Amino acid sequence: MITSVQNSKVKEWNKLKKKKDRERTNSFLVEGNHLVQEAYDSNWNIKEIIIEEGTVLPSWLGNKDVTYVSDHVFKSITDTKTPQGIAAVVEMKEPSQQELNRIVILDTVQDPGNLGTIIRTADAAGFDAIILGDGTVDLYNEKVIRSTQGSVFHLPIFQKNLHNEIPSLKERAFQVWASTLEGAKAYTNLPIPDKVALIVGNEGSGIQPSIIDLADEKVHIPIYGQAESLNVSVATGILLYHIANQKK
Template sequence: MLTSVNNSKVKEWKKLHKRKYRERTGTFLVEGHHLIEEAQKSDWKVVEVIRREGESFVPDTDVQLTDVSEQVFQTISQTQTPQGIAAIVERKIVPFQPQTLTLLIDAVQDPGNLGTLIRTADAAGFDHVVVGEGCVDPFNEKTIRSTQGSLFHIPIFQGELEDVIRDLQAANVMVWASALQDAEPYKKLPQPEKAALIVGNEGQGIRNELLAYASERVYIPIYGQAESLNVAIAAAILMYHLKG
């Protein structure tokens, strides 16, 4: 039972609240029964489970289990009402290969939006998600919670979107960009056999440099008085359309 917040191990766990340390160690922290169960059901590696005193959660047999005091758990927790269970998970690195359906995300800053985009791509049957530079960290605790476990079920890549788009187009993948200017209503375009969808920043949209790579620019008609759609909602409509 770890009881001191000054324990070196506790200090290492706390560092995982910071993106640079998550990237340096290749690990991240998740909280709650559902997310940990989803991680254990996937092919991601759960390195260690941290259990608050009095909790009865039992991890997989090959996972290290560490019990901690209430005070220690409060120190590492980032939720208002912690469930008393957390885990250190190792990031899974796989090489990017063009597939049939790809979601490309450019500079989305809100962790709730990014998490919802990942969750929706999983629900819509997309093959993978590429998170470009300028995006909030997909391994941010708020982003992870918003994915509701989909993070562990759909491959997530991080990198330069321009390079990824060139690879996709070389594999005859049609690239759609969600945009307002010089765009066609999405339903008027033929549905491609293989497609990638780019969605952009909540306020600025997709960078012009990326728009130049798009095979098609598409928009979703708005019939009421709303100025625009939330990026995750717009992406959901277009992803389900592309899935067919």
């Protein structure tokens, strides 16, 4: 039982809230029954299980070793208002290369909730992979992980330089769509190709012009009311499901 926030283990767990320390240790922290079980069921390497005193161990944990901590120690390492008494340190995992036909690409999306929601939606819509461009919020940010609701463990997610990656996708017969307002066609007016990569952009400035120039098609979602634009995760969800429905 660890009872002090000055314990060396506790200090290391808290360091995982910073990107540089996640990268240094190649690991990140998840909390809550659902996320820890998703990591476990998806065969990600769980380096440590942390249990708050008085918490009943989930049956799926089996004989896995756990570290018990006091209430105030557990609260010091978690960010949720009502923690569920379980957290885990998970090792980052290199995404596997596989046959891909449907990809979503994020260019400088900076809100953790938006990134997490897009990952969750891409998973639900049956997309094959996600590519994060430079300037996009860190995948292992705790708010991103929570927002994915476990989908971060289901999909290959790559970090790439988009100026290099998009031409490579086109060489592999992908048609690349950029979600933008200017000079774009309504998304419903375009046939869905066999292999498509959809780019979505920053919450305020959209996709970088140099990235838009690499796309085969510019697409937009019509606005019927007075709103200037849609939230990026909402717009992405509409486009992902449109593409997914055409696949069926």
